[in-house]
Amino acid sequence: MEKFLIIAIDGPSGVGKGTVARAVAAALGYRHVDTGAMYRAVAWRALKDGVALGDEPALGALAARLDIDASEGSVKVNGVEVGGEIRTPEMDAAASRVARVAGVRAALVALQRRVGAAGGVVMEGRDIGTVVFPAADVKIYLDASAEERARRRVHDAGRGEPRDPERVASEMAARDRSDRTRDVAPLAAAADAHLIDTTALSIQQVVDRVLAIARAAA
Numbered sequence: 001m002e003k004f005l006i007i008a009i010d011g012p013s014g015v016g017k018g019t020v021a022r023a024v025a026a027a028l029g030y031r032h033v034d035t036g037a038m039y040r041a042v043a044w045r046a047l048k049d050g051v052a053l054g055d056e057p058a059l060g061a062l063a064a065r066l067d068i069d070a071s072e073g074s075v076k077v078n079g080v081e082v083g084g085e086i087r088t089p090e091m092d093a094a095a096s097r098v099a100r101v102a103g104v105r106a107a108l109v110a111l112q113r114r115v116g117a118a119g120g121v122v123m124e125g126r127d128i129g130t131v132v133f134p135a136a137d138v139k140i141y142l143d144a145s146a147e148e149r150a151r152r153r154v155h156d157a158g159r160g161e162p163r164d165p166e167r168v169a170s171e172m173a174a175r176d177r178s179d180r181t182r183d184v185a186p187l188a189a190a191a192d193a194h195l196i197d198t199t200a201l202s203i204q205q206v207v208d209r210v211l212a213i214a215r216a217a218a
């Protein structure tokens with residue numbers, strides 16, 4: 001492809017955004033940026049530093065001063081790899097709270113724009129096509145039934161011990177509600193996004209569809 005596109009991939013948790021975004025980035029030789037990991041990194045650091053998750057000004061200040069790198073599958077906070085520590089059930093819940101804070105979102109959106117501005121990037125999250133890059137070259141919104149998303153999350157090998165499926169489903173539903181109803185940048189498909197329902201599709205089928213859309217836009 002001749003153009004260095006900005007490809008935005010949004011959708012709820014457990015939909016397979018990470019796997020798809022990584023594969024699309026690898027196929028195109030693009031950079032993969034996981035913005036959910038940035039919210040997780042802020043939550044992780046807040047818990048480490050004893051910043052209360054209800055203290056919005058302190059959380060915003062923390063997000064603005066942290067050096068976060070969430071590209072190519074690695075997540076570094078001030079140069080230190082935080083990897084698996086940010087993908088626990090405790091961090092799922094903490095990140096969802098932190099993501100409601102306007103000051104945190106402002107700091108991370110600014111970072112995401114800096115990282116993606118030059119293009120050649122596949123950025124995944126909840127508000128990439130609506131807020132971070134409303135003029136992205138390609139906008140994809142992935143969805144799947146709540147049951148299928150919970151099933152995928154239970155089988156996610158990168159998340160340590162197997163967990164009780166019912167508990168995973170109810171925690172995921174609570175986070176979805178929080179993501180969809182928050183005041184700032186709620187999860188929603190951009191009006192001009194390509195909607196892909198992945199419930200009955202394999203990862204490869206989803207990747208192929210996204211690549212076809214990207215190649216048509218280049």
Ligand code: DC
Nearest residue numbers: 035036037039095096099125126127
């Ligand atoms: O995709 P994830 O589960 O790693 O995201 C962690 C939390 O951050 C989740 O509650 C949604 C939120 N998030 C967000 O609000 N905006 C983004 N661009 C990415 C994630």
